[in-house]
Amino acid sequence: MNRIILHIDANCFFASVETAYNPSLIGFPVAVTGDAQARHGIILTANYIAKRTFGIKTGETIISAKSKCPKLITIKSNPKKYLRHSSLLRQILSDYSNNVEPFGCDEAWVDITDIAKDFKTAKEIAEEISLRVKRELHITVSIGVSFCKVFAKFGSGYKKPDAITVITPDNYRKIVWPCDCSQLIYVGPATKTKLKARGVFTIGDIARTPPEKLKTWLGKNGLLIHSFATGDDLSLVRRTYSKPPPKSIGNSTTANRDLVCIDDVKRIFFVLADSVARRLREKSLCANKISIWLRRCDLSSFTHGAILRADTDVAFEIADTAMRLFCECYDLSTDKPLRSIGITASDISAYTPNPQISLFADDFVRTRRRALELAMDSIRSQYGYYSICRASLLADKSLTHFDPKSENVLHPVGDFNAVRPSA
Numbered sequence: 001m002n003r004i005i006l007h008i009d010a011n012c013f014f015a016s017v018e019t020a021y022n023p024s025l026i027g028f029p030v031a032v033t034g035d036a037q038a039r040h041g042i043i044l045t046a047n048y049i050a051k052r053t054f055g056i057k058t059g060e061t062i063i064s065a066k067s068k069c070p071k072l073i074t075i076k077s078n079p080k081k082y083l084r085h086s087s088l089l090r091q092i093l094s095d096y097s098n099n100v101e102p103f104g105c106d107e108a109w110v111d112i113t114d115i116a117k118d119f120k121t122a123k124e125i126a127e128e129i130s131l132r133v134k135r136e137l138h139i140t141v142s143i144g145v146s147f148c149k150v151f152a153k154f155g156s157g158y159k160k161p162d163a164i165t166v167i168t169p170d171n172y173r174k175i176v177w178p179c180d181c182s183q184l185i186y187v188g189p190a191t192k193t194k195l196k197a198r199g200v201f202t203i204g205d206i207a208r209t210p211p212e213k214l215k216t217w218l219g220k221n222g223l224l225i226h227s228f229a230t231g232d233d234l235s236l237v238r239r240t241y242s243k244p245p246p247k248s249i250g251n252s253t254t255a256n257r258d259l260v261c262i263d264d265v266k267r268i269f270f271v272l273a274d275s276v277a278r279r280l281r282e283k284s285l286c287a288n289k290i291s292i293w294l295r296r297c298d299l300s301s302f303t304h305g306a307i308l309r310a311d312t313d314v315a316f317e318i319a320d321t322a323m324r325l326f327c328e329c330y331d332l333s334t335d336k337p338l339r340s341i342g343i344t345a346s347d348i349s350a351y352t353p354n355p356q357i358s359l360f361a362d363d364f365v366r367t368r369r370r371a372l373e374l375a376m377d378s379i380r381s382q383y384g385y386y387s388i389c390r391a392s393l394l395a396d397k398s399l400t401h402f403d404p405k406s407e408n409v410l411h412p413v414g415d416f417n418a419v420r421p422s423a
């Protein structure tokens with residue numbers, strides 16, 4: 001049976017991450033550089049405007065790049081940021097497969113044979129991944145979809161940026177073979193020169209050359225690239241080290257004004273509970289403990305939590321519990337206004353569906369609420385976070401119009417760790 005493998009490659013990764021953090025860079029030539037003072041003053045990544053309009057190349061000196069484009073915005077590289085984005089990208093990919101094999105910090109193979117019955121479905125999955133990366137990480141990726149790792153990687157490099165290329169057993173001769181041999185993985189400049197000298201220019205030329213000949217010219221590597229060119233690459237996508245489930249999942253926010261009444265708190269708790277519940281459901285987890293975190297306008301803060309009667313991944317229940325906890329410990333008519341609030345779900349375990357609907361009214365309501373929230377999940381995954389919300393949240397959009405999950409992503413070092421991802 002054919003395997004189906006994706007290769008995902010983030011476009012101009014470092015420069016794109018910088019732009020994700022600072023959207024005012026959009027539309028300008030941007031390059032991320034090594035440390036000039038530490039004598040590493042070279043271009044590490046440039047965005048497409050810098051590369052395509054001004055011909056700036058990875059590895060050239062900052063001085064040379066600036067001579068081509070005096071208005072080039074240079075940013076000293078910030079590896080922590082890129083590693084964080086890299087692991088967030090991997091988290092998205094691991095929603096689709098246990099077999100995610102990173103290749104550098106901005107590329108990975110994902111084996112989706114189990115969930116894609118054919119290349120059409122595989123392309124739809126690739127489109128979903130591409131959209132999620134855009135929405136959640138604010139960067140773009142190119143994706144190759146194929147039946148082996150080598151052609152999947154070829155596909156991600158075939159069209160860039162923000163593109164998907166499907167290479168099947170039926171079309172690889174047409175798409176891959178006419179391309180220059182150096183576009184095949186492991187064909188570096190030295191190999192290319194040797195091949196050229198013997199009249200081998202394209203990937204198709206490699207495929208049509210008898211493997212023994214390639215072996216005499218290039219040694220074992222000759223056999224390897226022959227198998228790559230013919231699509232006979234059988235290497236597996238490495239299985240991801242299975243991570244233990246997170247200990248907690250939480251979201252919090254600093255409101256755009258101090259919260260002065262219980263309705264303010266209730267509205268924000270609903271937004272946060274929605275996000276926490278959605279993240280639990282995405283990972284097929286549920287929680288047995290809910291805690292709230294409150295920070296007053298004088299910056300003092302505290303938490304208060306409770307064990308639940310039953311595990312939950314339902315936002316209604318999380319929000320209700322948060323409100324109950326709030327009423328137990330805080331009174332806005334006498335206590336100070338609040339600056340920030342948060343909800344954390346902990347005591348986490350795997351979600352186990354209960355096929356028997358009990359006759360208790362509680363369980364009936366809960367099943368319906370969960371179904372409603374699942375429907376919201378699917379609408380949001382298709383049309384974006386803001387495509388649907390609870391009507392009660394429209395009352396004060398200035399307070400509630402934010403997506404805790406993407407805020408979580410884009411401001412990793414928010415003040416008071418409010419947006420620290422706990423999953």
Ligand SMILES: [Mg+2]
Pocket residue numbers: 009010011012013106107
């Ligand atoms: Mg890349």
